[in-house]
Amino acid sequence: MRRINVGTLLWTLFLAFSAIGISCLLRSGKLAFYVHPRTWGSLRLATILLMLLCTASWRGLRSSNGHLRLSWAHALFFLPLLLALCCPPQMLSLEVIGNKGLMGVLRGHATSSIGSHTPAPVFAPDQPIIINSENFISMMDALWEDTDTYLGREIEMLGFIYEDQQLAPDDFVLARLIMNCCAADAQVAGLLCRYRQRSQLQPGEWVTVRGTLAKMPYYNVAVREVIDMPYIEVTVIMPAEKPDNEYIYP
DSSP states (O other): OOOOOHHHHHHHHHHHHHHHHHHHHHHHTGGGGTBOGGGHHHHHHHHHHHHHHHHHHHHTTTOSSOOOOOOHHHHHHHHHHHHHHHSOSOOOOHHHHHTTOOTTTTSOOTGGGGOOOOOOOOOOTTSOEEEOTTTHHHHHHHHHHTHHHHTTOEEEEEEEEEOOTTSOTTEEEEEEEEOSSBGGGOEEEEEEEEOTTGGGOOTTOEEEEEEEEEEEEEEETTTTEEEEEEEEEEEEEEEOOOOSSOEEOO
């Protein structure tokens, strides 16, 4: 009886577990914590290829045409699987988010650089402007580009409390995370909010903010000139449940 090639067996099991793991993440939707949904088609194809490789490797378990020896190069293929097992899919921690900076607030037009998006929705003058996951990108861009059009309008928005040392004591950012490709490139984007009871809020807390849009002068380092920065004069803050999908995908 021919002996089983242990190296080939381990490689076969790895290919199988990788294909199964990606399939489970796709089925559960938890892959959205790692990569943009537009890449899922490619990952489905990759899963099929992994299964084909697994089948070919399985057939070679008792092959006499040499033996597969695992090396450090093969360990690179195991690393993503180990990370997925050791780091369950979840939103980025506040520490990681804090290192990304106030991309969507203090620099302005950060969302514009992501790419084309749908035009901002039109709200009747007597209706509040509701900013949600579907219109977040277009509304952020519109509020920065055409601030005067929205001045004094009532705004309602869901997000998490984000603070930074550069902000005044009464200020915070009502933020969302935008994923352009994968979790590694996610950036903070949102609106500056001014609230007298700011000290009662906890960083990372999900809230729904209602208020009126105002503007203030701000020196934009990127363009080296003073621009009008939109912000929300908060009237009401209500605790909110975080959405099932915390990221926004352009």
